[in-house]
Amino acid sequence: ELKVEQNPLFLSMQEGKNYTIYCNYSTTSDRLYWYRQDPGKSLESLFVLLSNGAVKQEGRLMASLDTKARLSTLHITAAVHDLSATYFCAVLQETSGSRLTFGEGTQLTVNP
Amino acid sequence: EAGVAQSPRYKIIEKRQSVAFWCNPISGHATLYWYQQILGQGPKLLIQFQNNGVVDDSQLPKDRFSAERLKGVDSTLKIQPAKLEDSAVYLCASSSYRAWGTEAFFGQGTRLTVV
Numbered sequence: 001e002l003k004v005e006q007n008p009l010f011l012s013m014q015e016g017k018n019y020t021i022y023c024n025y026s027t028t029s030d031r032l033y034w035y036r037q038d039p040g041k042s043l044e045s046l047f048v049l050l051s052n053g054a055v056k057q058e059g060r061l062m063a064s065l066d067t068k069a070r071l072s073t074l075h076i077t078a079a080v081h082d083l084s085a086t087y088f089c090a091v092l093q094e095t096s097g098s099r100l101t102f103g104e105g106t107q108l109t110v111n112p
Numbered sequence: 113e114a115g116v117a118q119s120p121r122y123k124i125i126e127k128r129q130s131v132a133f134w135c136n137p138i139s140g141h142a143t144l145y146w147y148q149q150i151l152g153q154g155p156k157l158l159i160q161f162q163n164n165g166v167v168d169d170s171q172l173p174k175d176r177f178s179a180e181r182l183k184g185v186d187s188t189l190k191i192q193p194a195k196l197e198d199s200a201v202y203l204c205a206s207s208s209y210r211a212w213g214t215e216a217f218f219g220q221g222t223r224l225t226v227v
Contacts, residue, residue, distance in 0.1 A: 041220075042219060043155070043203070043205075043218040045215050088155070090216075097162065098143055099168055100145065100157065101157065102154035
């Protein structure tokens with residue numbers, strides 16, 4: 001059974017600093033996704049990573065995928081308060097009928 | 113493009129009562145998911161449909177939960193009878209994975225409180 005683990009689960013950082021969130025998964029996957037969730041809201045898609053070595057960037061966030069290591073990272077550059085949210089990675093397995101399995105989430109707080 | 117629609121947004125019921133949630137996916141999306149998200153946790157898959165057929169319901173508590181997707185479009189998720197531990201947000205998502213690079217889109221969710 002696929003396991004998706006994120007770390008850290010809680011992250012408090014200062015504005016202007018850089019940090020990385022890690023997402024490890026246990027078996028071969030077909031796609032990896034990053035979602036953002038604000039308190040009381042639904043999940044907003046951030047990135048879709050399709051292949052080994054894929055890198056995508058949007059603003060201060062950059063996501064990458066290493067399928068050999070079964071690892072994805074979400075790098076935050078020069079954090080701002082607006083990035084405070086919970087970030088989830090999710091792994092898709094086509095062999096399981098396109099099952100989408102989520103990690104536990106990383107609750108990010110950016111302090112002024 | 114209209115998003116995934118869910119209703120109701122909020123529901124409060126007493127334990128042992130029944131409740132139903134409705135989801136209308138994005139037009140043309142063949143895959144529909146129901147997830148349960150307990151406060152502070154990641155979404156947990158309950159059931160997945162491909163058109164109107166069930167692909168995965170291995171984590172659905174079938175003694176109390178049921179779901180259907182008539183005509184491969186709208187879906188309903190029912191809980192009967194509800195327990196206190198069913199208090200959670202129920203998220204519906206849809207996707208069209210045959211298209212390159214697409215992902216699952218989520219509705220606003222239904223927040224269920226069982227008292």
